[in-house]
Amino acid sequence: MSTRAISDTVAEYELRGIPIEELLVDEPPESTRNATRELTAPSAQPRSAGPVRYAVDPRGEPQASGTKFHVTDLDTSERVYVGRISEYGTRRGLSRYSEAILYDRFKAEATIGAWAHFIYPSVMAESGGRHLVINAWDRAHFTWGFYQLAAHTAGDNLILLMRELVQLPSAKRYFPDLLLVDGKLAKTSGSGPVTLERQVDVNVGGWTEKQLPDFMAYLNPSSRRLDDQEVITSAKLIAWAQEDPAMLEATIRVSSEIMKRKIRHWANRLNLIGKRPELAIWVSDMFHQGRGSLDKAREALNQPTLARQLQALSEIDTTGHHAPRRATVRQHVKVLLDEGRFDGAAFGEGALALSMV
Numbered sequence: 007m008s009t010r011a012i013s014d015t016v017a018e019y020e021l022r023g024i025p026i027e028e029l030l031v032d033e034p035p036e037s038t039r040n041a042t043r044e045l046t047a048p049s050a051q052p053r054s055a056g057p058v059r060y061a062v063d064p065r066g067e068p069q070a071s072g073t074k075f076h077v078t079d080l081d082t083s084e085r086v087y088v089g090r091i092s093e094y095g096t097r098r099g100l101s102r103y104s105e106a107i108l109y110d111r112f113k114a115e116a117t118i119g120a121w122a123h124f125i126y127p128s129v130m131a132e133s134g135g136r137h138l139v140i141n142a143w144d145r146a147h148f149t150w151g152f153y154q155l156a157a158h159t160a161g162d163n164l165i166l167l168m169r170e171l172v173q174l175p176s177a178k179r180y181f182p183d184l185l186l187v188d189g190k191l192a193k194t195s196g197s198g199p200v201t202l203e204r205q206v207d208v209n210v211g212g213w214t215e216k217q218l219p220d221f222m223a224y225l226n227p228s229s230r231r232l233d234d235q236e237v238i239t240s241a242k243l244i245a246w247a248q249e250d251p252a253m254l255e256a257t258i259r260v261s262s263e264i265m266k267r268k269i270r271h272w273a274n275r276l277n278l279i280g281k282r283p284e285l286a287i288w289v290s291d292m293f294h295q296g297r298g299s300l301d302k303a304r305e306a307l308n309q310p311t312l313a314r315q316l317q318a319l320s321e322i323d324t325t326g327h328h329a330p331r332r333a334t335v336r337q338h339v340k341v342l343l344d345e346g347r348f349d350g351a352a353f354g355e356g357a358l359a360l361s362m363v
Contacts, residue, residue: 057182060241062234069098069231077241088241092143097229099142100236107137107247107254109152117255118262120357123347124283125265127338128291129153131331137254138244142236145210147222147229150243153261157225160205160216165191167260168221176250180242193224265290270360276303279354282312284339286353288319291335298322 060077063085074090089102109129114122132154133139141149146156148164155164168191171177172184183194184202192199202221207214226236246253269290273279278286285307292298306318320336323329342348354360 057179058242058245060238062237067232067234071098073232075100075232075237077237086241086245088237088244089140091232092141094143097143097145098231099144099147099226099229100140100232100240101143102138102140102240102244103134104136104138104244109133109135109137109258114258118259120348120351121262121266122258123342124287124290124358125153125262126342127287127335128265128294130338131291131295131334137247137257140240140243142226142232142240143229145229148225148236148239151257151261153257153265155257155261155264157222158215158217160203160218163264165203165218165221166264167257170256170260171246171253174250174252174256176246176253180246191221265294266360268293270354272300272303273354273360275300276307278307279360280352283348283351283353283358284343285312285315285319287339287342288316288335292319292322295328295331297325297328297331299324 059080061080063076063078064073069091071091071093075088076085077088078085089100091098092101109126111122111126111129129135129152133152135152137152139151139154141154146158148157149155150157150164150167155167157164159165168184169186169189172181172186172191177184185192185194185199187199187201190201190203192201192203194200200220202224203218204220205216206219208217225239227233247257269278269286272289272293273286276289278289289303292303302322302324303319306322307315309315309318316339320332320339323332348358351358
Protein backbone atom coordinates (compact mmCIF):
# COMPACT_ATOMS: atom_id res chain seq x y z
CA MET A 7 0.00 0.00 0.00
CA SER A 8 1.44 3.41 -0.98
CA THR A 9 2.31 6.14 1.51
CA ARG A 10 -0.44 8.28 0.09
CA ALA A 11 -3.01 5.47 0.36
CA ILE A 12 -2.10 4.95 4.01
CA SER A 13 -2.31 8.68 4.70
CA ASP A 14 -5.61 8.85 2.86
CA THR A 15 -7.01 6.09 5.02
CA VAL A 16 -5.83 7.73 8.25
CA ALA A 17 -7.22 11.08 7.18
CA GLU A 18 -10.59 9.58 6.31
CA TYR A 19 -10.66 7.76 9.63
CA GLU A 20 -10.40 11.08 11.43
CA LEU A 21 -13.62 12.07 9.70
CA ARG A 22 -15.24 9.01 11.22
CA GLY A 23 -13.62 9.50 14.62
CA ILE A 24 -16.46 8.10 16.71
CA PRO A 25 -17.94 4.90 15.28
CA ILE A 26 -21.65 5.42 14.68
CA GLU A 27 -22.41 2.39 16.83
CA GLU A 28 -20.95 4.22 19.84
CA LEU A 29 -23.08 7.35 19.46
CA LEU A 30 -26.19 7.70 21.57
CA VAL A 31 -29.51 8.37 19.90
CA ASP A 32 -29.48 11.98 20.92
CA GLU A 33 -33.04 12.91 21.86
CA PRO A 34 -34.11 15.39 24.54
CA PRO A 35 -34.99 14.03 28.00
CA GLU A 36 -38.57 12.89 28.52
CA SER A 37 -39.12 15.67 31.03
CA THR A 38 -38.55 18.34 28.37
CA ARG A 39 -40.26 16.79 25.37
CA ASN A 40 -43.56 18.60 25.97
CA ALA A 41 -41.71 21.92 25.74
CA THR A 42 -39.21 20.95 23.05
CA ARG A 43 -40.25 19.98 19.54
CA GLU A 44 -38.84 16.71 18.20
CA LEU A 45 -41.36 16.02 15.45
CA THR A 46 -41.29 15.56 11.70
CA ALA A 47 -44.39 17.73 11.17
CA PRO A 48 -44.16 21.53 10.86
CA SER A 49 -44.97 23.59 13.93
CA ALA A 50 -48.60 24.58 14.36
CA GLN A 51 -47.49 27.96 15.71
CA PRO A 52 -47.95 30.97 13.40
CA ARG A 53 -44.70 32.22 11.93
CA SER A 54 -43.56 35.01 9.65
CA ALA A 55 -43.03 34.40 5.95
CA GLY A 56 -39.47 35.64 6.21
CA PRO A 57 -36.23 33.86 7.11
CA VAL A 58 -36.01 31.86 10.31
CA ARG A 59 -34.45 33.65 13.27
CA TYR A 60 -33.01 31.70 16.17
CA ALA A 61 -31.61 32.45 19.61
CA VAL A 62 -29.18 29.85 20.95
CA ASP A 63 -29.19 28.51 24.50
CA PRO A 64 -27.29 28.04 26.64
CA ARG A 65 -25.68 31.40 25.94
CA GLY A 66 -21.97 32.07 26.14
CA GLU A 67 -20.91 29.04 24.05
CA PRO A 68 -20.03 26.67 26.92
CA GLN A 69 -17.51 24.01 25.84
CA ALA A 70 -18.10 21.11 28.25
CA SER A 71 -18.55 17.74 26.55
CA GLY A 72 -22.18 16.62 26.56
CA THR A 73 -23.64 20.13 26.90
CA LYS A 74 -27.04 20.16 25.18
CA PHE A 75 -28.01 23.03 22.91
CA HIS A 76 -31.41 24.34 21.84
CA VAL A 77 -32.63 27.21 19.72
CA THR A 78 -35.73 29.32 20.22
CA ASP A 79 -37.61 30.48 17.13
CA LEU A 80 -37.87 34.23 17.63
CA ASP A 81 -41.12 34.37 15.64
CA THR A 82 -43.02 31.58 17.42
CA SER A 83 -41.14 31.31 20.77
CA GLU A 84 -40.87 27.58 20.05
CA ARG A 85 -37.82 25.95 21.65
CA VAL A 86 -36.18 23.17 19.61
CA TYR A 87 -33.46 20.72 20.64
CA VAL A 88 -30.48 20.83 18.27
CA GLY A 89 -27.68 18.63 19.65
CA ARG A 90 -24.86 18.26 22.16
CA ILE A 91 -21.11 18.76 22.30
CA SER A 92 -18.92 15.82 21.30
CA GLU A 93 -15.13 15.65 21.44
CA TYR A 94 -12.56 13.80 19.37
CA GLY A 95 -8.96 14.38 20.40
CA THR A 96 -8.45 18.14 20.40
CA ARG A 97 -11.57 18.75 18.33
CA ARG A 98 -14.94 19.75 19.71
CA GLY A 99 -18.31 20.56 18.18
CA LEU A 100 -22.00 19.86 17.95
CA SER A 101 -23.30 16.37 17.25
CA ARG A 102 -26.78 15.12 16.53
CA TYR A 103 -27.99 11.55 16.06
CA SER A 104 -31.79 11.51 15.94
CA GLU A 105 -34.51 8.95 15.28
CA ALA A 106 -36.92 11.64 14.08
CA ILE A 107 -36.68 10.90 10.33
CA LEU A 108 -35.55 7.50 9.07
CA TYR A 109 -34.36 6.52 5.60
CA ASP A 110 -37.00 4.46 3.80
CA ARG A 111 -35.33 2.60 0.94
CA PHE A 112 -38.67 1.42 -0.44
CA LYS A 113 -39.98 4.98 -0.64
CA ALA A 114 -36.68 6.19 -2.08
CA GLU A 115 -36.94 3.51 -4.78
CA ALA A 116 -39.69 5.59 -6.39
CA THR A 117 -37.19 8.36 -7.15
CA ILE A 118 -33.74 6.72 -7.42
CA GLY A 119 -34.72 3.18 -8.36
CA ALA A 120 -32.67 0.14 -7.35
CA TRP A 121 -29.91 2.43 -6.08
CA ALA A 122 -32.09 3.02 -3.02
CA HIS A 123 -31.27 -0.56 -1.97
CA PHE A 124 -27.68 -0.48 -3.22
CA ILE A 125 -26.83 2.45 -0.94
CA TYR A 126 -28.69 0.95 2.03
CA PRO A 127 -25.83 -0.95 3.76
CA SER A 128 -23.59 2.12 3.66
CA VAL A 129 -26.41 4.33 4.90
CA MET A 130 -26.93 2.02 7.86
CA ALA A 131 -23.20 2.12 8.59
CA GLU A 132 -22.96 5.90 8.27
CA SER A 133 -26.04 6.95 10.20
CA GLY A 134 -28.10 3.97 11.27
CA GLY A 135 -30.52 5.10 8.56
CA ARG A 136 -31.18 8.42 10.30
CA HIS A 137 -31.46 11.61 8.28
CA LEU A 138 -30.87 14.00 11.17
CA VAL A 139 -27.23 13.17 11.81
CA ILE A 140 -24.77 16.04 12.23
CA ASN A 141 -21.16 16.17 13.28
CA ALA A 142 -19.27 19.43 13.60
CA TRP A 143 -16.37 18.02 15.63
CA ASP A 144 -13.87 16.77 13.05
CA ARG A 145 -11.60 18.31 10.44
CA ALA A 146 -14.46 18.59 7.92
CA HIS A 147 -16.04 21.21 10.24
CA PHE A 148 -19.53 20.04 9.30
CA THR A 149 -21.01 16.78 8.07
CA TRP A 150 -24.69 16.32 7.36
CA GLY A 151 -27.26 13.64 6.76
CA PHE A 152 -27.95 9.97 6.27
CA TYR A 153 -24.93 9.50 3.99
CA GLN A 154 -22.73 11.90 5.98
CA LEU A 155 -21.72 14.46 3.37
CA ALA A 156 -18.69 16.44 4.56
CA ALA A 157 -18.09 20.16 3.99
CA HIS A 158 -14.35 20.21 3.39
CA THR A 159 -14.12 18.44 0.02
CA ALA A 160 -13.82 20.70 -3.02
CA GLY A 161 -16.27 19.79 -5.77
CA ASP A 162 -17.68 16.88 -3.79
CA ASN A 163 -20.06 15.84 -1.01
CA LEU A 164 -21.83 18.62 0.95
CA ILE A 165 -20.99 21.46 -1.42
CA LEU A 166 -22.75 19.55 -4.21
CA LEU A 167 -25.84 19.15 -2.05
CA MET A 168 -25.88 22.82 -1.04
CA ARG A 169 -25.71 23.85 -4.70
CA GLU A 170 -28.92 21.89 -5.21
CA LEU A 171 -30.63 22.96 -2.01
CA VAL A 172 -30.25 26.70 -2.61
CA GLN A 173 -32.31 26.29 -5.78
CA LEU A 174 -35.34 25.07 -3.83
CA PRO A 175 -38.13 27.63 -3.32
CA SER A 176 -37.83 27.06 0.44
CA ALA A 177 -34.12 27.94 0.51
CA LYS A 178 -34.76 31.64 1.19
CA ARG A 179 -36.42 30.73 4.46
CA TYR A 180 -33.35 28.92 5.83
CA PHE A 181 -30.31 30.34 4.00
CA PRO A 182 -31.44 33.62 2.41
CA ASP A 183 -27.85 34.82 1.97
CA LEU A 184 -26.80 31.90 -0.26
CA LEU A 185 -27.06 31.80 -4.04
CA LEU A 186 -25.45 30.28 -7.12
CA VAL A 187 -23.06 32.30 -9.25
CA ASP A 188 -21.97 30.52 -12.43
CA GLY A 189 -23.02 27.23 -10.83
CA LYS A 190 -20.94 27.75 -7.66
CA LEU A 191 -22.15 28.51 -4.15
CA ALA A 192 -21.77 32.11 -3.02
CA LYS A 193 -22.83 34.36 -0.15
CA THR A 194 -24.36 37.81 -0.50
CA SER A 195 -22.46 40.81 0.86
CA GLY A 196 -22.70 44.57 0.74
CA SER A 197 -20.33 44.61 -2.23
CA GLY A 198 -21.97 41.73 -4.09
CA PRO A 199 -21.75 37.93 -4.07
CA VAL A 200 -18.67 36.34 -2.52
CA THR A 201 -17.78 32.76 -3.49
CA LEU A 202 -17.74 30.06 -0.84
CA GLU A 203 -15.87 27.69 -3.14
CA ARG A 204 -12.38 29.16 -2.89
CA GLN A 205 -10.00 26.20 -2.80
CA VAL A 206 -6.95 25.93 -0.56
CA ASP A 207 -4.34 23.16 -0.51
CA VAL A 208 -4.13 21.66 2.98
CA ASN A 209 -1.60 19.10 4.17
CA VAL A 210 -3.37 16.11 5.68
CA GLY A 211 -1.38 13.18 7.04
CA GLY A 212 1.56 13.76 4.70
CA TRP A 213 -0.33 14.59 1.51
CA THR A 214 -2.26 17.57 0.19
CA GLU A 215 -5.99 17.87 -0.39
CA LYS A 216 -8.07 20.77 -1.66
CA GLN A 217 -10.43 22.16 0.98
CA LEU A 218 -13.13 24.85 1.02
CA PRO A 219 -12.23 27.01 4.03
CA ASP A 220 -14.89 29.68 3.41
CA PHE A 221 -17.70 27.15 3.06
CA MET A 222 -16.46 25.27 6.13
CA ALA A 223 -16.30 28.48 8.17
CA TYR A 224 -19.75 29.58 6.96
CA LEU A 225 -21.25 26.41 8.41
CA ASN A 226 -18.96 26.16 11.45
CA PRO A 227 -16.15 28.65 12.16
CA SER A 228 -13.99 26.18 14.13
CA SER A 229 -13.68 22.44 14.70
CA ARG A 230 -11.72 23.12 17.91
CA ARG A 231 -14.57 24.74 19.87
CA LEU A 232 -18.34 25.06 19.69
CA ASP A 233 -19.70 28.26 18.12
CA ASP A 234 -23.24 29.59 17.98
CA GLN A 235 -22.97 29.54 14.18
CA GLU A 236 -22.73 25.75 14.01
CA VAL A 237 -25.76 25.45 16.30
CA ILE A 238 -27.77 27.79 14.06
CA THR A 239 -26.59 25.99 10.90
CA SER A 240 -27.65 22.68 12.43
CA ALA A 241 -31.02 24.06 13.54
CA LYS A 242 -31.71 25.37 10.04
CA LEU A 243 -30.89 22.07 8.35
CA ILE A 244 -32.94 20.11 10.89
CA ALA A 245 -35.97 22.38 10.44
CA TRP A 246 -35.59 22.33 6.66
CA ALA A 247 -35.48 18.53 6.58
CA GLN A 248 -38.54 18.33 8.84
CA GLU A 249 -40.62 20.92 7.05
CA ASP A 250 -39.88 20.50 3.33
CA PRO A 251 -39.95 17.01 1.77
CA ALA A 252 -38.10 18.38 -1.25
CA MET A 253 -35.04 18.98 0.92
CA LEU A 254 -34.82 15.32 1.91
CA GLU A 255 -35.56 14.21 -1.64
CA ALA A 256 -32.65 16.32 -2.87
CA THR A 257 -30.39 14.93 -0.15
CA ILE A 258 -31.19 11.35 -1.16
CA ARG A 259 -30.81 12.05 -4.87
CA VAL A 260 -27.53 13.94 -4.58
CA SER A 261 -26.08 11.36 -2.18
CA SER A 262 -26.92 8.54 -4.58
CA GLU A 263 -25.41 10.47 -7.50
CA ILE A 264 -22.19 10.98 -5.56
CA MET A 265 -22.07 7.28 -4.73
CA LYS A 266 -22.74 6.26 -8.35
CA ARG A 267 -20.07 8.55 -9.73
CA LYS A 268 -17.46 7.14 -7.38
CA ILE A 269 -18.38 3.49 -7.79
CA ARG A 270 -18.32 3.86 -11.57
CA HIS A 271 -14.69 4.96 -11.27
CA TRP A 272 -13.78 1.93 -9.16
CA ALA A 273 -15.97 -0.44 -11.18
CA ASN A 274 -13.97 0.27 -14.31
CA ARG A 275 -10.69 -0.36 -12.51
CA LEU A 276 -11.91 -3.54 -10.79
CA ASN A 277 -13.92 -5.04 -13.64
CA LEU A 278 -17.15 -5.00 -11.62
CA ILE A 279 -19.47 -4.47 -14.59
CA GLY A 280 -21.67 -7.51 -15.04
CA LYS A 281 -20.76 -8.91 -11.59
CA ARG A 282 -23.05 -9.39 -8.60
CA PRO A 283 -24.18 -6.00 -7.19
CA GLU A 284 -23.30 -7.05 -3.64
CA LEU A 285 -19.61 -7.05 -4.59
CA ALA A 286 -19.88 -3.46 -5.78
CA ILE A 287 -21.70 -2.48 -2.57
CA TRP A 288 -18.68 -3.60 -0.54
CA VAL A 289 -16.25 -1.81 -2.84
CA SER A 290 -18.35 1.36 -2.71
CA ASP A 291 -18.46 1.34 1.07
CA MET A 292 -14.76 0.58 1.42
CA PHE A 293 -13.72 3.56 -0.70
CA HIS A 294 -16.44 5.82 0.73
CA GLN A 295 -14.92 5.32 4.15
CA GLY A 296 -11.30 5.02 3.05
CA ARG A 297 -10.43 1.79 4.82
CA GLY A 298 -8.88 -0.11 1.92
CA SER A 299 -6.93 0.05 -1.31
CA LEU A 300 -7.29 -0.96 -4.94
CA ASP A 301 -4.85 -3.83 -4.45
CA LYS A 302 -6.80 -5.15 -1.45
CA ALA A 303 -10.04 -5.04 -3.42
CA ARG A 304 -8.45 -6.86 -6.37
CA GLU A 305 -7.11 -9.55 -4.07
CA ALA A 306 -10.58 -10.08 -2.57
CA LEU A 307 -12.30 -10.18 -5.95
CA ASN A 308 -9.85 -12.84 -7.16
CA GLN A 309 -11.28 -15.36 -4.69
CA PRO A 310 -12.86 -18.36 -6.48
CA THR A 311 -16.49 -18.08 -5.26
CA LEU A 312 -19.00 -15.31 -4.57
CA ALA A 313 -19.18 -16.25 -0.89
CA ARG A 314 -15.40 -16.03 -0.52
CA GLN A 315 -15.26 -12.77 -2.45
CA LEU A 316 -17.88 -11.22 -0.18
CA GLN A 317 -16.11 -12.51 2.90
CA ALA A 318 -12.74 -11.17 1.75
CA LEU A 319 -14.19 -7.75 0.93
CA SER A 320 -15.87 -7.61 4.33
CA GLU A 321 -12.50 -8.13 6.05
CA ILE A 322 -10.64 -5.25 4.37
CA ASP A 323 -9.69 -2.66 6.97
CA THR A 324 -6.20 -1.21 6.67
CA THR A 325 -6.82 1.01 9.72
CA GLY A 326 -7.87 -1.81 12.04
CA HIS A 327 -10.52 0.49 13.53
CA HIS A 328 -13.68 -0.42 11.66
CA ALA A 329 -14.87 -3.83 12.83
CA PRO A 330 -18.26 -2.40 13.97
CA ARG A 331 -18.85 -0.69 10.65
CA ARG A 332 -17.89 -3.77 8.66
CA ALA A 333 -20.29 -5.82 10.79
CA THR A 334 -23.08 -3.34 10.06
CA VAL A 335 -22.46 -3.46 6.31
CA ARG A 336 -22.24 -7.27 6.43
CA GLN A 337 -25.57 -7.44 8.29
CA HIS A 338 -27.38 -5.31 5.75
CA VAL A 339 -25.80 -6.89 2.69
CA LYS A 340 -27.19 -10.13 4.14
CA VAL A 341 -30.63 -8.50 4.32
CA LEU A 342 -30.42 -7.80 0.59
CA LEU A 343 -29.17 -11.34 -0.13
CA ASP A 344 -31.95 -12.90 1.96
CA GLU A 345 -34.54 -10.77 0.15
CA GLY A 346 -33.12 -11.85 -3.19
CA ARG A 347 -33.07 -8.13 -3.89
CA PHE A 348 -30.52 -8.36 -6.71
CA ASP A 349 -31.09 -11.93 -7.84
CA GLY A 350 -30.68 -12.04 -11.61
CA ALA A 351 -29.27 -8.50 -11.66
CA ALA A 352 -25.83 -7.48 -12.89
CA PHE A 353 -24.00 -4.44 -11.65
CA GLY A 354 -23.68 -1.71 -14.28
CA GLU A 355 -26.59 -3.10 -16.29
CA GLY A 356 -30.38 -2.73 -16.29
CA ALA A 357 -31.67 -1.03 -13.12
CA LEU A 358 -28.08 -0.54 -11.96
CA ALA A 359 -26.78 0.91 -15.23
CA LEU A 360 -24.05 3.55 -14.86
CA SER A 361 -24.47 5.25 -18.23
CA MET A 362 -26.32 8.23 -16.72
CA VAL A 363 -23.78 8.88 -13.94
